[in-house]
Amino acid sequence: MREFIEVLITGFTIGIVYYLVAVGFTLCYGVGRVLNYSYGSFFTWGAYLAWVIAVGYAQLNYFLVFIVVLPIMFLFGVAVDQVLIRPLRNRPEFDFSVLLATLGLAVFLDNLVLVIFGPRTKSLPAFLEGSITVGGFTISWQLVAMFIFALVVAVALALFMAKTRTGMSMRAVAQDPMGARIVGIPLYRVFAITFGISTMLCGAGGILLAPRFFMTPLGGWTFLVKALIIVIAGGLGSLRGTLYASFLLGILEAIVGWQLGLLWVMPFWFIVLFAILLVRPAGLFGAIGRKG
Amino acid sequence: MSDQMTGPDLRTGETSSKGGARRPAQLPGDRPKALRLNRQTGTMIGLFVVLALLPLALGDSNYTMRLLVISMIWGGVAIAWDLLLGYAGIFNLGQIGFFAIGAYTSAMMSENLGINPWWGLAAGAVTGAIVAVLLGLPSLRLAGIYIALLTLAFYEVLAPLLTVGQAIGTGGKRGISPVTPYSIGGYEFSGGQQIPWYYLALGLFLVCLIVGYFAINSRFGTSFIALHDSESFAQSLGISRYKVSLLIVGLSGLLTGMMGAFYAHYTGVVSPRVLGLEVFIYLVIMVLLGGIGKFPGPAIGAFIIIFVSDWLRSFDRWRLLIFGALVVIIVMLAPQGIMGAVDSVRDAVRRRFVQTPLGDGPDGDGPEGPAAGEAQAKETES
Numbered sequence: 001m002r003e004f005i006e007v008l009i010t011g012f013t014i015g016i017v018y019y020l021v022a023v024g025f026t027l028c029y030g031v032g033r034v035l036n037y038s039y040g041s042f043f044t045w046g047a048y049l050a051w052v053i054a055v056g057y058a059q060l061n062y063f064l065v066f067i068v069v070l071p072i073m074f075l076f077g078v079a080v081d082q083v084l085i086r087p088l089r090n091r092p093e094f095d096f097s098v099l100l101a102t103l104g105l106a107v108f109l110d111n112l113v114l115v116i117f118g119p120r121t122k123s124l125p126a127f128l129e130g131s132i133t134v135g136g137f138t139i140s141w142q143l144v145a146m147f148i149f150a151l152v153v154a155v156a157l158a159l160f161m162a163k164t165r166t167g168m169s170m171r172a173v174a175q176d177p178m179g180a181r182i183v184g185i186p187l188y189r190v191f192a193i194t195f196g197i198s199t200m201l202c203g204a205g206g207i208l209l210a211p212r213f214f215m216t217p218l219g220g221w222t223f224l225v226k227a228l229i230i231v232i233a234g235g236l237g238s239l240r241g242t243l244y245a246s247f248l249l250g251i252l253e254a255i256v257g258w259q260l261g262l263l264w265v266m267p268f269w270f271i272v273l274f275a276i277l278l279v280r281p282a283g284l285f286g287a288i289g290r291k292g
Numbered sequence: 293m294s295d296q297m298t299g300p301d302l303r304t305g306e307t308s309s310k311g312g313a314r315r316p317a318q319l320p321g322d323r324p325k326a327l328r329l330n331r332q333t334g335t336m337i338g339l340f341v342v343l344a345l346l347p348l349a350l351g352d353s354n355y356t357m358r359l360l361v362i363s364m365i366w367g368g369v370a371i372a373w374d375l376l377l378g379y380a381g382i383f384n385l386g387q388i389g390f391f392a393i394g395a396y397t398s399a400m401m402s403e404n405l406g407i408n409p410w411w412g413l414a415a416g417a418v419t420g421a422i423v424a425v426l427l428g429l430p431s432l433r434l435a436g437i438y439i440a441l442l443t444l445a446f447y448e449v450l451a452p453l454l455t456v457g458q459a460i461g462t463g464g465k466r467g468i469s470p471v472t473p474y475s476i477g478g479y480e481f482s483g484g485q486q487i488p489w490y491y492l493a494l495g496l497f498l499v500c501l502i503v504g505y506f507a508i509n510s511r512f513g514t515s516f517i518a519l520h521d522s523e524s525f526a527q528s529l530g531i532s533r534y535k536v537s538l539l540i541v542g543l544s545g546l547l548t549g550m551m552g553a554f555y556a557h558y559t560g561v562v563s564p565r566v567l568g569l570e571v572f573i574y575l576v577i578m579v580l581l582g583g584i585g586k587f588p589g590p591a592i593g594a595f596i597i598i599f600v601s602d603w604l605r606s607f608d609r610w611r612l613l614i615f616g617a618l619v620v621i622i623v624m625l626a627p628q629g630i631m632g633a634v635d636s637v638r639d640a641v642r643r644r645f646v647q648t649p650l651g652d653g654p655d656g657d658g659p660e661g662p663a664a665g666e667a668q669a670k671e672t673e674s
Binding site (some may be wrong): 035087088091093095096097098099100101103104106107109110111112114115120142198199217221224225228229232236251263264266267269270273274277278281282 | 332377383430432433436437438440441443444445446452453455456500518527569571577580609610612613615616617619620623624627
């Protein structure tokens with residue numbers, strides 16, 4: 001029983017990190033109508049950048065990693081949006097072109113990692129060693145740190161979306177791009193900022209999860225698919241749905257990994273996704289996926 | 293009214309090259325053109341003749357023959373995939389999943405149950421079609437972009453599923469090896485003699501070409517044009533997007549599963565590696581380079597990519613980097629691929645040098661895009 005609750009706590013923490021990753025993905029679609037298939041590669045890049053800074057070359061303090069990596073990821077996202085996505089915006093088959101372009105970018109970025117860092121797995125050490133015992137439950141400090149970081153980022157994001165002018169324009173564009181344009185919101189700038197934030201969130205997820213999973217050049221694909229499943233299960237473009245789905249699937253992952261092994265996680269996720277879609281074709285809180 | 297929907301239809305070849313589903317529909321009174329010589333049939337026949345005669349020129353170059361066989365396998369898959377991407381507008385990213393399922397079905401039947409591999413071809417095709425339809429049942433009810441998400445999830449989950457599926461005989465991580473080759477009478481196919489493999493592959497490739505051609509130039513193709521031009525009008529004629537999509541997804545799965553089955557026995561090994569990213573991006577770039585919705589361009593893309601990839605072998609890790617960049621560049625600069633370029637050159641030449649009689653010009657004078665739907669609507673009203 002005690003073990004079960006510890007597994008639940010782990011699942012909850014993974015859930016909130018998955019939320020960060022998935023919310024970046026869904027934001028990108030909700031605001032900019034971009035389904036970013038290179039998202040997994042951004043994840044990989046975030047993790048490898050953290051590795052370069054904390055372990056490989058600079059060996060800086062762990063907490064500096066966030067301060068250095070996140071702005072780099074943001075700028076990278078803006079650059080990708082400007083160079084790759086923006087020229088495609090006036091195409092009639094925008095969705096399809098973006099899909100192919102980001103797939104190509106993903107393969108390019110992954111193999112760039114492979115060429116630079118080689119195929120061997122790398123790992124980031126835990127932020128913090130040791131564990132804490134509260135009321136009979138043993139929780140590692142690492143998990144606590146992960147939870148706090150992820151929570152801070154999630155709350156910052158929520159405040160940003162609710163309170164700042166940029167956040168409000170993002171919501172406006174998500175609701176009605178044409179209307180937003182009429183009231184003078186610079187659409188393309190909002191798209192670029194959204195893409196940057198999305199990339200940054202993905203990078204944050206990469207840094208937080210890297211100590212838990214090994215890093216390989218192609219490892220990002222798993223997280224792209226995880227983000228996809230969470231986002232579909234929650235309802236594409238719905239932040240609330242993403243939140244619930246992240247926790248549901250994070251806890252499921254912890255339980256399945258504990259009982260059957262990590263190899264079974266993805267099949268179980270897929271089964272749950274299928275079950276949800278059979279009952280609610282647009283996901284838990286989705287509206288966009290529904291036809292007509 | 294029903295004539296319009298069932299006749300052999302597309303003014304194939306005379307496209308304005310905006311994507312497959314945008315071809316102008318047939319006007320009442322046009323001659324049946326399904327069997328006319330045009331870009332599609334011309335390229336098909338040319339391809340077939342060259343491939344059928346090529347072994348005479350190559351002599352006993354087993355290596356080149358092997359590359360050609362692999363090209364034909366992927367060429368067939370590329371055509372099947374393009375039916376969905378370019379013609380039906382279904383963003384299916386799980387095509388290689390159907391391929392792997394066809395391969396596994398055939399290999400498992402011959403290795404675990406001892407059934408003659410020839411049956412595996414049919415079984416692989418049927419299983420491919422069944423899985424495709426099962427995947428289509430929930431996903432085709434959703435908006436286009438959801439299909440891409442769901443099928444990608446399917447594709448990514450399949451490799452772990454096959455790995456944990458050791459209990460039902462998938463062979464786990466290492467897959468199934470060796471897979472028995474085909475044999476006719478007393479003769480057994482072997483790697484040392486490529487000619488029998490080659491002509492078998494050519495036969496299957498031809499099946500893909502012909503099925504693809506008739507799918508595009510038949511009720512299927514017309515239905516998708518009608519749905520694209522005016523969805524509500526098409527539906528009022530009794531075309532259900534869901535049903536035609538499901539049918540074409542099944543057909544595409546059928547061809548892909550068949551090629552997968554052949555692949556298993558040809559290479560003698562199936563493993564989850566076939567679901568790797570490398571194979572996926574190869575297929576993407578084949579279709580893209582050949583021209584999406586530009587039948588039979590994707591097959592030509594397959595030949596080019598297989599040979600270029602072999603030529604780039606010494607670049608090792610840089611090869612996929614190059615291909616990834618190439619995908620981006622093609623999407624940005626030449627989204628119509630090679631066949632699109634051929635089309636626009638031909639159209640330009642025609643416009644300049646050939647005086648076309650009214651109503652049969654390269655483009656601009658036939659009804660096109662949404663206008664075709666309106667024209668049809670008017671015809672039926674009057």
